[in-house]
Amino acid sequence: MAVVVDQAKLVLNTFAAIFQNNLVSKDLVTWRKFDGEMQDTNGLEVVEQVGPQYNITRTTSGVQDLTAGVQDTVFGSERYVLRDVFGSSMGWGDFVKIRDIGEARESEALKNAALRLAGRIDGYILGVAALASNNWTGNPANAIADFDDIASGFTRLKEEGVEDPDLRAVLTYGDKQALGSQVVAGNNNAALADIGSGIYREGFTGNVAGIPTMFTQQLPTLTAGTHVASGANVAVNGAAQNVDYQNVAISPAAGQYLTQTLNIRVSAAGVETVNDGEVFTIAGVFAYDPRLGASLAPRLQQFRVIGNYTAVAGVISNLRIFPAIVVPGTGGTAAIQAVNSANATCDSVPGAAALITFLTAAGAAYKPRLLMNKSAVIVNTKDLIMPATGIASRKSLTKVPLSVRMWRDSVFATGEHRIRFDVALTANVGADGRRRITRISG
Numbered sequence: 467m468a469v470v471v472d473q474a475k476l477v478l479n480t481f482a483a484i485f486q487n488n489l490v491s492k493d494l495v496t497w498r499k500f501d502g503e504m505q506d507t508n509g510l511e512v513v514e515q516v517g518p519q520y521n522i523t524r525t526t527s528g529v530q531d532l533t534a535g536v537q538d539t540v541f542g543s544e545r546y547v548l549r550d551v552f553g554s555s556m557g558w559g560d561f562v563k564i565r566d567i568g569e570a571r572e573s574e575a576l577k578n579a580a581l582r583l584a585g586r587i588d589g590y591i592l593g594v595a596a597l598a599s600n601n602w603t604g605n606p607a608n609a610i611a612d613f614d615d616i617a618s619g620f621t622r623l624k625e626e627g628v629e630d631p632d633l634r635a636v637l638t639y640g641d642k643q644a645l646g647s648q649v650v651a652g653n654n655n656a657a658l659a660d661i662g663s664g665i666y667r668e669g670f671t672g673n674v675a676g677i678p679t680m681f682t683q684q685l686p687t688l689t690a691g692t693h694v695a696s697g698a699n700v701a702v703n704g705a706a707q708n709v710d711y712q713n714v715a716i717s718p719a720a721g722q723y724l725t726q727t728l729n730i731r732v733s734a735a736g737v738e739t740v741n742d743g744e745v746f747t748i749a750g751v752f753a754y755d756p757r758l759g760a761s762l763a764p765r766l767q768q769f770r771v772i773g774n775y776t777a778v779a780g781v782i783s784n785l786r787i788f789p790a791i792v793v794p795g796t797g798g799t800a801a802i803q804a805v806n807s808a809n810a811t812c813d814s815v816p817g818a819a820a821l822i823t824f825l826t827a828a829g830a831a832y833k834p835r836l837l838m839n840k841s842a843v844i845v846n847t848k849d850l851i852m853p854a855t856g857i858a859s860r861k862s863l864t865k866v867p868l869s870v871r872m873w874r875d876s877v878f879a880t881g882e883h884r885i886r887f888d889v890a891l892t893a894n895v896g897a898d899g900r901r902r903i904t905r906i907s908g
Contacts, residue, residue: 475859477576478872481887482861484580485870490680491591492866494634495843495893499867500548503851509549509892510848516542516715516723516897519756521808537808538801542715544723544897548846552587553888554579579887585684587891592636593686594893595843596836597743598721599903600770600788601626606825606832608908610641616675619837619906625765626901627757632840635679635906641835642681645674677837685833690826691739693732693777698821702748703729703781705818710797711809714790721895724811725772726790730822733780738828740782744771745905749821754794754813761813768825770900788900791816834905842902847891 486492500510518539523530556575603618610616616635623633637645673679694700709726717723732738745768752763772786793815794807826832847868852858856875863869874885896902 478859478861478870478887481576481580481872482863482870484577485584485887486863486865488581488584489587489866490584490682491588493678494636494680494838494840495591495595495845496841496896497845497847497866497868500846500848503849509547510846511545511547511720513543513545513717514897516544518542519805519808521756521804522759534800537804538712540712540715540805540809542717542723542897544717545720546844546846546892546894547720548848548890548892550590550892551850551888551890552583552590553886554583555884555886557884583887583889587889588682589684589686591843591845591893592682592684594895595838595903596636596686596834596905597688598770598843598895598900599836599838599905600745600768600900601904602745602768602825602834602907603904604907606834606905606907607827607830609644610637610835610906611644611908613645613675615906615908616677616837619904620675620677622904623837623839623902625753625755625762626904627755628839628902633677633837634840635674635677635835635837636685637674637679637681637835638685638833639681639683685835688743688826688832688834689741690744690824690828690830690832691741691775692828693738693740693824695825695827696821696823699731699734699780700822700824701731702816702818702820702822703731703783706815708791708793708796708812708815710802711790711792711805712802714792715809717897722772722786722788723897724790724792725786725788727784728769728787728791729781729783730785731781732777735780736777738777738780740771740775740777740785742771742774744824744826745769746771746822746824748816749823750814751791751816751820752813754810756794756808756810759794759807763813767812832907834907836903836905838903842896842899843893844896844899845891845893847889850888850890 518541520537556579601622603622604615707728714724714726747766747768751767752761753765753767754761769787775782775785789811792806792809792811794810795803797803797806849869850871853873856873858873860869860871871888876883
C-alpha cells in the first residue's frame with residue numbers, strides 16, 4: 467500500500483505525542499526557542515547580558531558624598547550554544563504498517579523509538595543539571611535518608627538568594643524507598659493527550675518538604691579523579707589568586723560566567739587527575755553574601771571544577787573554577803573595590819599555600835541528587851532545516867517550544883527505504899544558574 471500524506475502526518479503526530487508525554491525533564495528546566503532554522507551540520511552561539519550589581523551604602527545625618535564619583539556600572543554576559551541533535555530511526559516496513567490511529571497507538575516500533583528518544587534527552591538534561599552546581603550539602607558518599615537531607619539543600623538555596631517558586635527536587639528510587647512516609651504522593655497529572663497516552667515514565671509525582679519531586683534512575687555518575695581528597699600537598703599554589711569582578715563578568719565560553727583559573731597542588735610530584743564537576747573548599751575562605759554585606763562563616767565557599775585536568779609534577783595550572791574568588795573591598799581603585807563588594811563571592815583571599823579539601827575520594831563514584839530552580843538550566847531549541855531531498859515534515863510540541871522533524875528517504879542504488887526523527891536542543895547553565903542548583907546527599 468502506498469504511503470499517503472495523511473498517513474505520514476499521523477505517524478509524526480503520534481510520535482510527537484508519545485515523545486512529549488514521556489519527556490519528564492520538560493517541567494524541570496526552562497525552554498527557549500530561537501527563530502529560524504538550524505542546519506544539521508552547524509551550531510549556534512548567542513550572548514546574553516547579565517545586569518550590573520551595586521554596593522549599597524549607609525550614611526548618617528546626610529547623604530553620601532559622591533565627590534569622587536558614582537559607582538561603576540559593570541555588565542556581564544553568558545554564552546549559550548545550540549549544537550546538539552538527538553535522533554531516532556526505523557525501517558520503512560514499520561512505517562507503512564501504520565494506516566490508522568489505532569495502529570499508530572499500538573505500534574511498538576513507534577512507541578519504543580519515541581520513548582528511547584525522550585529517555586536519552588532526559589538523561590542528558592539531568593546530567594547537565596545535576597553536576598552544574600558548586601554547592602553540595604551532606605556527605606557525597608551517603609544516600610538521601612530523611613527530611614533534613616532535603617531541607618539542608620533548601621536552606622543552602624535560600625542562603626544563595628534563590629526564590630521559592632519553581633523549585634524542583636530530583637532523587638533516586640532508592641531515596642523514595644528510604645524516605646517512605648515522608649513522600650506525599652500527589653500532583654499526578656490528569657489524563658495525558660489521547661494519542662500516546664499511557665504511563666510509560668513518571669515525572670514529578672510527589673512532594674518532599676513541599677517541593678515537587680521527581681524520582682529517576684537517570685541521574686549521572688560523577689567519578690572523581692585520582693587525586694587524594696586532602697593532605698599537606700593538596701593546596702593553593704601561589705598567593706593573590708583572587709580576581710576583580712570586571713575581569714570575570716564576560717564569559718569566555720558557554721557556562722563560564724563568573725569563573726576564573728586557579729593554580730593548585732595535588733601532590734608532591736605526581737600526575738594525578740581532577741575531573742569536571744568535582745567540588746572542593748579552601749581553608750579560611752568562607753562564602754560571602756553581597757546582599758547582606760557579610761561573611762557566611764563558618765560555611766566555607768565551595769568551588770566547582772570546570773573541565774578535566776592532569777597534574778604536572780604535582781601541580782595543576784589554570785584549573786577553571788566556579789565561582790571566581792571575588793573579595794569585597796579588594797581592587798586597585800575605590801571604584802573597583804565597590805564593584806567587587808557588590809559581586810563578592812568569598813570573604814577573604816586564599817593564602818599562598820592554603821589547604822584544599824575535595825568532597826570526593828580518589829577514583830570514587832558518586833550519584834548526586836539535586837534541588838534546583840527551573841530557571842537554572844536553559845534548554846535552547848531551534849527548528850531543524852527542511853532537507854533538500856526525500857520528504858520531510860515538522861511537528862511542534864504543545865508543552866515545550868520544541869519541534870520534531872520526520873524525514874523519509876530512499877537509496878536508489880540499494881532500494882533501501884528509511885525514516886528518521888530528529889530534534890535540535892542544547893542544555894545550557896543560566897548566567898546565575900550554578901547558584902540556583904545545589905547537589906544534595908545524606
